[in-house]
Amino acid sequence: MTIKTAEYLISSAKVEQCPQAGYPEYAFIGRSNVGKSSLINMLADNSKLAKTSATPGKTILINHFLINKAQEGKIPANPADQPWYLVDLPGYGYAKRGKKAQEEFERMISTYILKREQMTLLFVLIDVRHDPQHIDLEFIEWLGENGVPFAIVFTKGDKVSKGRLGGNVKHYLKELSKQWEELPPYFITSSENGMGKEELLQYIGEVNAMVIKS
Ligand SMILES: Nc1nc2c(ncn2[C@@H]2O[C@H](COP(=O)(O)OP(=O)(O)O)[C@@H](O)[C@H]2O)c(=O)[nH]1
Numbered sequence: 001m002t003i004k005t006a007e008y009l010i011s012s013a014k015v016e017q018c019p020q021a022g023y024p025e026y027a028f029i030g031r032s033n034v035g036k037s038s039l040i041n042m043l044a045d046n047s048k049l050a051k052t053s054a055t056p057g058k059t060i061l062i063n064h065f066l067i068n069k070a071q072e073g074k075i076p077a078n079p080a081d082q083p084w085y086l087v088d089l090p091g092y093g094y095a096k097r098g099k100k101a102q103e104e105f106e107r108m109i110s111t112y113i114l115k116r117e118q119m120t121l122l123f124v125l126i127d128v129r130h131d132p133q134h135i136d137l138e139f140i141e142w143l144g145e146n147g148v149p150f151a152i153v154f155t156k157g158d159k160v161s162k163g164r165l166g167g168n169v170k171h172y173l174k175e176l177s178k179q180w181e182e183l184p185p186y187f188i189t190s191s192e193n194g195m196g197k198e199e200l201l202q203y204i205g206e207v208n209a210m211v212i213k214s
Pocket residue numbers: 030031032033034035036037038039051052053054056057091155156157158159189190191192193
């Protein structure tokens with residue numbers, strides 16, 4: 001799968017405001033500062049697509065991007081060229097969010113994940129430098145309980161040595177195998193040097209081909 005075009009569409013405060021086309025949709029979620037916007041920009045080869053910042057965002061919005069927009073009246077022959085939505089979800093675990101904002105956030109995220117029909121697969125981003133964090137494990141467990149299809153994306157792979165990278169991933173998977181008989185697909189990435197980009201895009205292409213055929 002190659003991303004030929006990527007454009008920002010809309011930021012929605014409510015799930016009902018999200019775009020209506022039935023394209024397969026891939027959403028990215030994780031703790032604030034995990035590297036979500038950077039990863040989206042890396043995948044799309046556009047450093048300005050999703051806003052990146054060192055200060056975690058307070059806004060609770062669902063950001064939609066349209067990938068490989070269909071040309072007027074043309075249906076792509078190759079499923080790999082089909083349009084799809086990429087979604088930048090607000091980060092969880094933002095400590096400074098007040099109680100009310102946190103509740104609103106949880107309601108919005110769960111509505112999006114469980115009700116949005118287009119939602120095909122959720123990528124859960126994990127900073128590969130850290131030990132497994134309770135908040136991520138709890139979220140992943142919730143996905144399992146609700147039968148949400150997801151994959152893990154380890155981020156910031158350039159920030160640790162090769163040895164530690166492998167070790168940390170292994171450690172994480174071991175932690176997950178306490179919850180899961182079968183481990184989810186996972187990817188090791190770096191937005192800094194492009195690590196994992198091809199693998200991730202290929203995977204999205206494969207899932208796209210599957211959902212479009214069925
Ligand atoms: N070295 C390195 N820094 C990264 C990487 N991804 C994100 N960052 C940095 O981490 C910070 C947060 O990234 P951002 O994409 O805004 O995170 P978000 O809050 O999850 O959207 C920024 O300062 C990024 O430059 C990466 O793969 N490698």
